[in-house]
Amino acid sequence: MSSSKHTETIRPARNLSGMLRLPGDKSISHRYAMLAGLARGVTTLTNYSTGADCASTLGCIAALGAQVNRTADSIEITGTAGTFSAPAAPLDCGNSGSTMRMLSGLICPHPHTFTLIGDESLSRRPMERIRAPLSQMGARIALTDGHAPLTIHGQPLIAIAFDAPIASAQVKTAVLFAGLQARGITTLSEKIRTRDHGEHALRAFGAQLTRTPEGISITGGQKLHAITASVPGDISSAAFYLAAALLFPDSQLTLENLGMNPTRAALFDVLAGLGGQVQILNLEEQFGELVGTVSIRGPVNGLSGAEISGAVAAQLIDELPVLAAIAPFTREGIRIRDARELRVKESDRIALTARGLRAMGATVTEHDDGLDVPGNQTLHGAQIDSGGDHRIAMAFSVAALRASGDTLIRGADAAQISFPEFYTLLNRIAER
Numbered sequence: 001m002s003s004s005k006h007t008e009t010i011r012p013a014r015n016l017s018g019m020l021r022l023p024g025d026k027s028i029s030h031r032y033a034m035l036a037g038l039a040r041g042v043t044t045l046t047n048y049s050t051g052a053d054c055a056s057t058l059g060c061i062a063a064l065g066a067q068v069n070r071t072a073d074s075i076e077i078t079g080t081a082g083t084f085s086a087p088a089a090p091l092d093c094g095n096s097g098s099t100m101r102m103l104s105g106l107i108c109p110h111p112h113t114f115t116l117i118g119d120e121s122l123s124r125r126p127m128e129r130i131r132a133p134l135s136q137m138g139a140r141i142a143l144t145d146g147h148a149p150l151t152i153h154g155q156p157l158i159a160i161a162f163d164a165p166i167a168s169a170q171v172k173t174a175v176l177f178a179g180l181q182a183r184g185i186t187t188l189s190e191k192i193r194t195r196d197h198g199e200h201a202l203r204a205f206g207a208q209l210t211r212t213p214e215g216i217s218i219t220g221g222q223k224l225h226a227i228t229a230s231v232p233g234d235i236s237s238a239a240f241y242l243a244a245a246l247l248f249p250d251s252q253l254t255l256e257n258l259g260m261n262p263t264r265a266a267l268f269d270v271l272a273g274l275g276g277q278v279q280i281l282n283l284e285e286q287f288g289e290l291v292g293t294v295s296i297r298g299p300v301n302g303l304s305g306a307e308i309s310g311a312v313a314a315q316l317i318d319e320l321p322v323l324a325a326i327a328p329f330t331r332e333g334i335r336i337r338d339a340r341e342l343r344v345k346e347s348d349r350i351a352l353t354a355r356g357l358r359a360m361g362a363t364v365t366e367h368d369d370g371l372d373v374p375g376n377q378t379l380h381g382a383q384i385d386s387g388g389d390h391r392i393a394m395a396f397s398v399a400a401l402r403a404s405g406d407t408l409i410r411g412a413d414a415a416q417i418s419f420p421e422f423y424t425l426l427n428r429i430a431e432r
Helices: 026-038 052-063 097-107 128-136 169-179 197-204 235-245 266-274 310-315 320-329 340-344 349-359 390-402 412-417 422-429
Strands: 007-010 015-021 042-046 067-070 075-078 113-117 140-144 147-153 161-164 185-190 209-212 215-219 228-230 252-259 277-286 289-297 303-308 330-336 365-367 370-373 383-385 407-410
Touching: 007 390, 015 235, 015 422, 026 042, 026 052, 026 075, 026 097, 026 169, 026 197, 026 235, 052 067, 052 075, 052 097, 052 412, 097 113, 097 128, 097 147, 097 169, 128 140, 128 161, 128 169, 161 169, 169 185, 169 197, 169 215, 197 209, 235 252, 235 266, 235 289, 235 320, 235 390, 235 422, 266 277, 266 303, 266 310, 303 320, 320 330, 320 349, 320 370, 320 390, 340 349, 349 365, 349 370, 349 383, 349 390, 383 390, 390 407, 390 412, 390 422, 412 422
Parallel strands: 015 252, 042 228, 161 185, 303 330, 383 407
Antiparallel strands: 007 407, 042 075, 067 075, 113 147, 140 147, 185 215, 209 215, 252 289, 277 289, 330 370, 365 370
16 A cells, blocks of 8 residues: 555546647666766766656765766766766665666676665565576675675676576666676577667767667777667556547647657557557667657547567567556457566556456456456546555546546655646647
């Protein structure tokens, strides 16, 4: 249950329309900030994520010796030119698993002792998944029953060939960050291709990587240089508004400057498959990342249904809660499988999604690795507990737009983790 007393009341809407430009992508913001801290020179980032998670990353790299300066419209990071300092206190990763896992790979070759801590939620999340490959490279990492706090005794690393046992972009990035500073050529292979923001970010800062059908390779000892970049809008944040638009046949929503990375663009295929009229305009490339404008209209004949599993489930792991939340309003329902990773996010998102849907009057079947949510259901307003999870709070705020009666989201301030502007923008485009 959420310990926060902050609540948000969501009233039903009759339509959704407007144009939005969203804060920067979380995944890209994390990686740019970390590599900027290691690079030589001053990196300037505009449209950096406004979420608390990415602020945790900035705090950590500042504690490692980088200089972080916020201006009115940008963040300037003066890097350490490849040499992190010993932090004076534990590195506080807040609620951010991305910070803790990826930063571990970045700092473990440096000759200091680092302790990484997080909040109660982060301290429950699995960290053995990064300790295993980094230890193979020679890192000394001590966990607390498999979780944070974790302590790293930095020392030189050697390259490895790593076959990733789980689909995790965070683990992949941690290994590549460590491989950048290891002796030899580190190779990583993955059965299901995960988000490639880490690879694009490394190339942006000057590193060379090789991708083959077998995997990705990076040669150790490469130096990074500062960049000037604008972070594209966050597609995972956009997913809430795009899903909301599907609930209304007369909706028309446009999102500008949105990240369109192909390893995450499966969202658009699912939305189109449900019946949404999706248009992608003004597509261009920035540091390997595709950026464009998305226009979506709601389906005139209502939503169909979907089955999401396999590689698509891995690519849409952050978007699955909101897709499940709108599933009752489809004709055929939505079936989600191969998403066991949802169990170990900021909360058990499978359990919380099922609980929230039932609270609003829906029938739902919970599975170990997913959910079955039948279609042709109606929802009523209810009290929803976010469990302190930002994506649960936002997902049920979307479902509430089509419910009968008001819905009270308890722990609504969890949205601050990734998207502080969420409720302000939702109210701007919801017509009541």
